[in-house]
Amino acid sequence: MRSRSAGDPLPPVPVRTATARRWRPTFTMRRAATLLIFVVALALLTGWPHLVMLGLPLAVGTGLAWGSKQGQPDTELRVEFARMAEQSAPSEVAMTVTGLDRVEVAVLGLPVGMVRGRARRLVLGPQHDAETVDVRVDTTTWGVHEYGEAAMRVASGDGLFASEIVSTRVPPLRVLPSAHVLSAPELPARSAGQVGAHRTRRPGDGSELLEVREFRPGDRIRRIDWRVSARRDKLHVRHTAIDADAELVICVDPRHDLGPDVATWQERAADDADGRGRTSLDIAVSAAVTLATTYTRLGDRVALLDLAVPHRAVRPGSGRRQLMRIRWQLAGMTSGGTLSQRSFDESTLPRGAVTVILSAFMDDEITELARRLAATRRDAIAVDVLPDLDLPVERHERAAARLLLAEHDDRLAWLTRRGVLVTRWEPALFSALIRERQRSRQRRAA
Amino acid sequence: MTTDTAGLQATDSRTRRRAIGGRTLRLLLALATAGLFLSARAPAGISVDLVNVALLVVMCAATVALVATAFPTMVGVLAVMAAVWSGMGFSVWLVLTASLLYSMHLLAGLCEVIPATARIERGALRPSLIRWTQVQLATVPVLALLAAFL
Numbered sequence: 001m002r003s004r005s006a007g008d009p010l011p012p013v014p015v016r017t018a019t020a021r022r023w024r025p026t027f028t029m030r031r032a033a034t035l036l037i038f039v040v041a042l043a044l045l046t047g048w049p050h051l052v053m054l055g056l057p058l059a060v061g062t063g064l065a066w067g068s069k070q071g072q073p074d075t076e077l078r079v080e081f082a083r084m085a086e087q088s089a090p091s092e093v094a095m096t097v098t099g100l101d102r103v104e105v106a107v108l109g110l111p112v113g114m115v116r117g118r119a120r121r122l123v124l125g126p127q128h129d130a131e132t133v134d135v136r137v138d139t140t141t142w143g144v145h146e147y148g149e150a151a152m153r154v155a156s157g158d159g160l161f162a163s164e165i166v167s168t169r170v171p172p173l174r175v176l177p178s179a180h181v182l183s184a185p186e187l188p189a190r191s192a193g194q195v196g197a198h199r200t201r202r203p204g205d206g207s208e209l210l211e212v213r214e215f216r217p218g219d220r221i222r223r224i225d226w227r228v229s230a231r232r233d234k235l236h237v238r239h240t241a242i243d244a245d246a247e248l249v250i251c252v253d254p255r256h257d258l259g260p261d262v263a264t265w266q267e268r269a270a271d272d273a274d275g276r277g278r279t280s281l282d283i284a285v286s287a288a289v290t291l292a293t294t295y296t297r298l299g300d301r302v303a304l305l306d307l308a309v310p311h312r313a314v315r316p317g318s319g320r321r322q323l324m325r326i327r328w329q330l331a332g333m334t335s336g337g338t339l340s341q342r343s344f345d346e347s348t349l350p351r352g353a354v355t356v357i358l359s360a361f362m363d364d365e366i367t368e369l370a371r372r373l374a375a376t377r378r379d380a381i382a383v384d385v386l387p388d389l390d391l392p393v394e395r396h397e398r399a400a401a402r403l404l405l406a407e408h409d410d411r412l413a414w415l416t417r418r419g420v421l422v423t424r425w426e427p428a429l430f431s432a433l434i435r436e437r438q439r440s441r442q443r444r445a446a
Numbered sequence: 447m448t449t450d451t452a453g454l455q456a457t458d459s460r461t462r463r464r465a466i467g468g469r470t471l472r473l474l475l476a477l478a479t480a481g482l483f484l485s486a487r488a489p490a491g492i493s494v495d496l497v498n499v500a501l502l503v504v505m506c507a508a509t510v511a512l513v514a515t516a517f518p519t520m521v522g523v524l525a526v527m528a529a530v531w532s533g534m535g536f537s538v539w540l541v542l543t544a545s546l547l548y549s550m551h552l553l554a555g556l557c558e559v560i561p562a563t564a565r566i567e568r569g570a571l572r573p574s575l576i577r578w579t580q581v582q583l584a585t586v587p588v589l590a591l592l593a594a595f596l
Binding site: 027030032038039042046048053054056058060064068105120122123126153155158160162 | 468514515516518519522523526527529530534535536540543544545547548551552554555556558559560561563564565566567568569570571572573574577578580581582584585586588589592596
């Protein structure tokens, strides 16, 4: 493997191979035979022996080309590739052709760089037994990108002999969305948590000191603070508070992939993906990866739910591998589908977890889902990922777009009235919202 | 967000090597085909009229377009028959026609294997170029001598 993305959890060195083992007759060989026979026959028929001379260079050339052949080919095309890459970071595909000692020309079909639907082809003039072509792949957008097929055909003797086209399909490249870190405040600790980076006021085994007091029967010996006990001539014990974790559940609604231009909303997501600007799904994925990065770095447990594809979910966990799992799943998200009817119980959504719903809120189903979530008395934050819109120029289209936006705003207002925190996806706004939530919780607790 | 190739831009490590395009090879094939027909018809005289030129252009274009078929073989056969019809004897035209027949055959053979969109490293054509030179050096003087003395 030439290059690998940092933290790649996949087995190393994915490789595909294809081998050319037999020469096949070509039209060139048939042409040489046909022309030579024809010239000789014509010379005999017409009685013009000099016509044979027309085929002299052809006969000599064919003889030389035939003589240059060295047995059957045994040429292997070996493709090494990355299955995962970071957004905007280059990845590399290495194509190595071995067994070139018996061929004169090797035609390679590169698996990437599909320019207007036509694969690039490179013809090598083998100077060594093996040749390597490194293809640098620049990834600009996250998602699953098809590499296409790597193909090879070898030939010898001026095209008299050529192998069949051998090819191998290279699995798609998954480009992980780039991760940013948010300067966000801590999430509220879960009451059921027993380990983690968050402080609580509950006494128990933890790292945060609650008090130092005199030893009483029943206190553990290992809790004695010997330094304080020596200073005060009486046994004293240290009492600590339990450490707790916080949990964040990121729910992404990928059904609508809406670009800034309202006129393109009727188009399918795959159509002209590059020319639509930053869509709502781009923003949702970017927000999800930012939240996941931020809170896994703080030591919190983060989970991911795809609201349209039930099996695309990452169970709560923490650490770098968890972040990689989440980014892997996010990279595979595609728009479309229907909202799955899920119940929010303890197995899918632990009590005390903060739930963030990333959606464009373009229908009532998602609003209802958010309302049901808030009704379970869990912390729910609805994050609107609709991009800044360019309204159509046409008057009637403009009116229709305004109507859609008014409905969208109504839904968010309705959610606010039912106790769901609502915000647009702006990192600063989101941080402020969490801070405000923390303050209000502290005020209530006081 | 995409599930296609739109987000990939690729460059290979050999882009800086000196290379020619597959289309250049096809242009040479078209020129060789045109030269073959002109030299085959030359002893009888060549009339430059629109029909002849159009026929020649169509023939060259078809040879290039249908290079991986039996069409170039048919073109070779037609060229030989044209030489017979034009009453070609031992002359400089025979030397030229024989040389161009082989050149057309060799170029068609390479074009059959190498796609038009390919980038051809110069080393890839070296064995064929060496063989073509050897054939010309070996046959053209012999043919020229025969043409001079017979």
